[in-house]
Amino acid sequence: xxxxxxxxxxxxxxxxxxxxxxxxxxxxxxxxxxxxxxxxxxxxxxxxxxxxxxxxxxxxxxxxxxxxxxxxxxxxxxxxxxxxxxxxxxxxxxxxxxxxxxxxxxxxxxxxxxxxxxxx
Amino acid sequence: xxxxxxxxxxxxxxxxxxxxxxxxxxxxxxxxxxxxxxxxxxxxxxxxxxxxxxxxxxxxxxxxxxxxxxxxxxxxxxxxxxxxxxxxxxxxxxxxxxxxxxxxxxxxxxxxxxxxxxxx
Numbered sequence: 001x002x003x004x005x006x007x008x009x010x011x012x013x014x015x016x017x018x019x020x021x022x023x024x025x026x027x028x029x030x031x032x033x034x035x036x037x038x039x040x041x042x043x044x045x046x047x048x049x050x051x052x053x054x055x056x057x058x059x060x061x062x063x064x065x066x067x068x069x070x071x072x073x074x075x076x077x078x079x080x081x082x083x084x085x086x087x088x089x090x091x092x093x094x095x096x097x098x099x100x101x102x103x104x105x106x107x108x109x110x111x112x113x114x115x116x117x118x119x120x
Numbered sequence: 121x122x123x124x125x126x127x128x129x130x131x132x133x134x135x136x137x138x139x140x141x142x143x144x145x146x147x148x149x150x151x152x153x154x155x156x157x158x159x160x161x162x163x164x165x166x167x168x169x170x171x172x173x174x175x176x177x178x179x180x181x182x183x184x185x186x187x188x189x190x191x192x193x194x195x196x197x198x199x200x201x202x203x204x205x206x207x208x209x210x211x212x213x214x215x216x217x218x219x220x221x222x223x224x225x226x227x228x229x230x231x232x233x234x235x236x237x238x239x240x
Binding site: 013014015016019057067084119 | 133134135136139141177178182184185186187188189190191199201202203204206236239
């Protein structure tokens with residue numbers, strides 16, 4: 001089918017509909033590090049909530065631990081694929097909103113988006 | 121622009137052009153586990169090769185550690201986003217082919233694709 005949109009050749013049958021990666025990196029030397037600013041709590045809460053809603057698994061949602069995503073200045077950060085949507089979050093309410101609005105409803109949470117210039 | 125292709129609303133400006141996640145999970149109880157079948161060596165080799173080729177970073181390629189991706193039966197496994205292409209690999213030659221063909225050339229390596237029915 002002709003499509004005017006530029007972009008790579010995607011596989012539209014995703015094993016997970018949404019695959020969420022939380023940076024849990026812990027730097028021991030005092031540098032900015034997601035593990036020091038609540039990343040584990042956010043991950044745990046997201047995983048529990050997705051599981052409780054029976055959304056986990058193939059064809060659904062996978063919530064994953066990850067090493068350093070290299071956008072430490074915005075930590076704690078998480079990224080949702082295949083969309084490539086990056087989030088920064090503060091507390092469980094933020095995670096709830098990401099789950100409910102984005103992962104369930106398909107609508108990204110604008111107020112939690114990581115600005116594009118945030119790197120290490 | 122109208123486009124006939126069905127699918128979620130993607131963000132075409134990806135922070136990383138290719139974001140590769142290697143499962144490095146180590147199960148202590150003898151279950152199938154990527155860490156027991158060469159995952160760390162594959163990750164290390166991929167990361168070194170991408171860095172040596174000066175492909176690492178925003179707008180380029182990020183090679184990431186991940187926890188269990190829950191497709192343990194095909195381990196060691198890695199997934200490339202935003203494409204959602206899943207690979208299983210054996211050695212450094214496999215990793216070289218994924219880097220050269222897919223990450224640099226944009227052509228997935230068919231012989232290393234993880235079959236869609238492989239789960240935990």
